[in-house]
Amino acid sequence: MMPAHFIARTEINPLQAAIRFGWALIGPDLSGGSADAAPQQANSGWIAVLCLTVATALLLVVAGHAAGRRDYELAPLFFWCGIILLVVPITLRVAQPTLARGERLFLLFLLAEALFYCKVVYSPTGFIAFDEFLHGIAADDLITARRLFLSNPLLPIGPTYPGLEILAMAIVNLTGLPLFVAGTLLLIILKGTFIGALFLFFETISGSPRISAIACLTYMGCSTFVIFESMFSYESLGIVLCVLAFTVEAASRDLVGRPRLKALGLIALLLASLAVTHHLSAGFAAIYFGAMAALEALRRHGPLRTHARTVVGFTALLAITLPLLWVRAHGNTLTGYLGPSVETGFKTLIGKILGAPTPRSEHLGALTQPVGMRLTTLLAILLLSLGLATGFFRSLAMAAPGGARADWRPIQDILRRNWRDSRIVLLAFLAFGFPVSVAFRLTNAGWEIGNRMGTFVFIAVGLVVAVGIVHFWQGRARHGWRRIAPAGALTVIVLGGVTTSSLNPIHGRYRVAADQESIEPMGIETARWTKEWLGAGNRFTADRINRLLLAYYGRQDARIKIAEGIYSARIFEGEELGSDELYALAKSDIDFVLVDLRLSTAPPVLGFYFEPWQPQAETPISGAELLKFDEIRGVTRIYDNGWIMIYDMRGLHGNS
Template structure:
């Protein structure tokens, strides 16, 4: 009977072919041989071919001349790809403009713009003909183009919910000249002011507004993210082609297009994290060269000079690592903890692979420094980060437990909380994108193990990708759904590397044909498009369009902005105000008011707005919280909240509203003599509660 082995024996001639399978030869071949030969012959051949390609150390066509040979060769497809990206941005501009005018069905133009950006660039990155310089330029072009799409969603003012929270922190620092000022909108933000410090410094030097300065800061961070990710993957895989593929895959994660392009601390901290990993990896490489040179010829003059240069490089890399690590620690808590986790796991992999003792590991020392800095930041007086994070995870875990035990039902997928179903084509793209990622990971891990298992950071990435399927279970919970989407921005760093390794190993350049290029480009475009649709939220709520109730970006309009600005001008700043979610961020930034909510004040203000009458309980809440003004948005009586709640997640019937707020509940304030109506724009009414708060209590 014909037998197959994975030791490199050619099944036809019986001759040995050393090195054909690289790392496969280092496994327990006898065990694998026995397992293979128990399988049917066709299946054995398929598995043998898969192992052969997965462990092939020569996937790139070294005979292809990719060296610069003139301007045309250096640029390659770059001019044409830039034009394609420009057409994509033009299509986006049209869809956004028409959406603001209330036209529907224009999502197809948005999809077209994404395809114009992703498909041509992906094809070129998959091609072995592109030079390294061309790959770098086109991934930067793709990153900048996608960032411009985010800018086009709101080119004149902040519109995403988190942007207002950090704008308030930046504004407080600018006005007071002090760090760590209180921010009722997001208390934890004040203790991680790295991004706001950079913004204020650039704004002060240039004279630009916070908004325009923020566009520059996040734009530079976006370029840093793309370049660092490319160079990190190139450093790990020794392949510019693999690095380009990994970078374009990362751009398809649900948070890349909008969430991590907004003015929020993660948008700056995440690029710095990737940069830190790159610098540490370069330090490891330089350290190996330094130690190798010392052991070879320390007495040679050239070796001594080179030894001195490498020692200087190590010092500079260590200094850069420490500076950027401190910046990450005081920019975003979750990104910092993710970085700490990678460093600890990386150090553990070093020990597991017996690459270096723990006491000599540079990664272990950096991990220890990172953990100490994280603890110092968390233990700042008044820092609520521990309660902030634990309460979030506790809420998600409790909800998941209730679903598994049957105490509550799972969150319905593919429809908003208002009951609007997701279009069928969006469902298909979203499901396909997630299936392609999940199906590709096992093959990617196989290729990683056979080719790169002696590289500690690559193995670390392989361990991290195992978390991605596990967190998907939280998608069926209300609180955990956000957790899954946010984790994608971090987990796609290793996922993109693993999937790029799989693509290059299973489709080496010598087997690559145009049909393979187009098929792979379509698959990667589906991953990117499905991930983007998943990230923009239900009913494309993060894109411009008609006004919607409690829909964050769709709920920001000129009426709310002007009303908030009126309160600052005529009522003065820092009044204690109770209102709904949308007007909270507008009053807290444009109005510079002191917002009363359940996060900072531990007070549930929802009964004030939802109760049919102003009874003793409602009056007690106003007096206990010392609320000076009530801002009532009458539009809450016209539709259910898209996000599932009007005020915050602690309100009565959050995620369970079956009908809009009764109009009588919002107009009852007109019948209370102690409440004084001071403003009415038609949709938004402001009441002064001074007469009610200061009225003597009845005996």
């Protein structure tokens, strides 16, 4: 006779089995989760070996950049072997169920700083990213003029948020280090502080160093972690202040009376600094604390309810009012800066969903990456989605009172507005921002929104995915596929952070209008020549990249417009200068125009030579268009290196 449970199993129909499996997959069951291992000593042997592995990986990355500069075919092999050697061993070790807290932390710091190292060796002696130049120019101006709020034509909103430049100036002034070194030192500290604060934040709300470490690893899969948040740019400081404020608030949740008010003092200090440092981070902090206050108001039960509500409400008030007051005090440049990008991005995405005609911006061919990079990105997105699916209800269950239960009662509790920790509930719902950010990234116009959203959304994604991994995928397993596979998935997620961080993370040869790939020594030397032979402060106009170099290395007044309403692109395009453009140029105060003939060798990689809002260029600008200034009476070519020419416009308006 067959045992009863075998009979029962054969009687379940496939549909029921599938539903049951689906429920088990996404369900709130925390019983499979493992408690953290008993405290143990960090394994110095592993740490030493991993340090050497990381160092070898970094050497390979450097070799990859060197080979890439020379266009050797081996460049990707060196670079990606280095990245894999860097990411895989540490991730596998950190994701282990039984590991000392200190070892997890050390390895997280090591990985974060090593990834930062990879970003820095792309250009080890100077800024390279577009945004870095914008902030570098502002910092240089501040150090030279010793005054805040100087105008920055290349980043009009920059002077309103000078936090990063102030700190860079403090380091330069106290230490005497050059700006690039001071900025790099600041970023090293910020990177470490960010990982430390993020770890503490996750640990405080989840109560588990293991979940926290895995959440930090998942965060490293964010497209902005490896490069964007490692730039000398205000968001790199903003996100650190933001996460620190969250951490202090979360850590003080069980305090009452004066101790909590003291913590509130520190939060206020951090939020005030954030308000003058970065608009988006300050906005996210306002949303986070505002939503927290709303959830606390909704929450039905809980100890110290009134006190907690008051303090969280006051924190929200600070987080919302401080940035608003700052914007009001300095004139609202924010709407003009962010508004057009947000509006176009939303319109394009909604149009795409509703099947509206594709706008012109979307006609640009997709910027291509090697197949391996694209597959890694795709796999990382799929794994993150799977992690979110298995972690969402489990995260909510973690927030519910009454501990781990195998059924759906924790979710019923949440629906009855009965939860233990509003932070977890909020983060679980914020994780829904991930699919939205991916959707934005699928459009050219909304890519920027999706990318920036990732920075903040991944805080939530990190927690939810980590809960999914610990409580479902890994469970209590100490051996077998359940231990290896989730760790392997995490390595793909972290590698996805590298593949999505940049179009081409390997230093290659010069490419036309490709931001950091267009910056090389000849352009820099030309900009330095202008400072040496023409002096600083001349009014220049040029293409987008040379403008940056002129402003940073040449200390020139690089203009986007030649006159009100007339962008410089108009004088470069066309084989002859139209009478309107010639009149505008003659009436303008532009002293010099820099022409880079390399622009005529290929279409712009990013689709535009001058401004992002230009019509997308699919064919290269011609040499005749660029050299038309030779034919204009009163204009002289004072500098020529074969590729780059500088034209003196002063004869045109009679100053010479």
